[in-house]
Amino acid sequence: MVDLSTLPTPQVIEELDYETIVARQKQTFQDLWEAVRLANPDAGLPDYDVEMLETDPAMIIIQENAYREMLERARINDAARANLLGYSTKGDLDQLAADHNVTRLPNESDKALRERIVLADQGRSTAGPEEWYKFHARSVDADVRDVAVYRPGTGPEIEVAILTTSNGGTPGAPLLGSVLEALSAPAVRSVNDVISVVPAVKTIVNVTASIWLLPEAPMSVFDGLEQTLRDALDNEGGIGFDVNTSWIISRLMAAGAAKVTLTAPVEDVVMDKFSAAAFGTVNLSYMGRLR
Secondary structure, rough: OOOOOHOOOOOOOOOOOOOHHHHHHHHHHHOOOOOOHOOOOOOOOOOOOOOOOOOHHHHHHHHHHHHHHHHHHHHHHHHHHHHOOOOOOHHHHHHHHHHOOOOOOOOOOHHHHHHHHHHHHHHOOOOOOHHHHHHHHHHOOOOOEEEEEEEOOOEEEEEEEEEEOOOHHOOOHHHHHHHHHOOOOOOOOOOOEEEEEEEEEEEEEEEEEEEEOOOOOOHHHOOOOOEEEEEEEEOOOOOOOOOOHHHHHHHOOOOOEEEEEEEEOOOEOOOOOOOOEEEEEEEEEEEEOOO
16 A cells, blocks of 8 residues: 655645745845836936835835735645645545545544545455455444455465454454455455455563653653553554564653663564554553663
């Protein structure tokens, strides 16, 4: 699937700089003033040399015009973003999705909707490809966060692994049944495919660590570390994501933490590309203060 976040910034979206606009408009005014002065030598027009005065009427008008131009250019940038899949949000994104025959699910985030639009386009060519099954699995419920589609052997069997946003990533039986029903529809499933839907979470990672805080850090830093770690896996993890010890330590080293000693896991938890890990118990011990 195309990762929209890796695409370069579109050239249609320009960087805005108020001072640059002011300088350009001032230079234009000075050029025009000089041209009028030279074309009318008998008018007694002086050289324009008062642009540094805050009370100069010309500069006041130029600054006002520059600010207005910056607002107009910002609006053009916003309009361009509204029509680009990687930047469009909320109602604008819903309109783009409709062009691809995709509608937002209840409580579905902009990020998830963008991903489903890409999957729909990539998988719509023929029934059966990986992206096609992924799109329909993710279209069942916004709780479906990630999907892996693979053949466990050489036969017609296809396994579809589901990772959810809730319940530590593990889908319940009703959701698995709904996904299987959606993928088994005649308009979705290839004739020879035998589909089964399974949870993607195959490994539970229990974490044990000792935490030292900086002298000035409030205890609320320590109190929030477990949730910080769990949120990090929710936001950064997914199917095929390795839970490395260095990653755990880096996420526990939040602002205010001075030192982290990780006791468990003792080695990196490496996942295959069809499985996901979830946290089980997270036991953090407060050890005191360090500079």
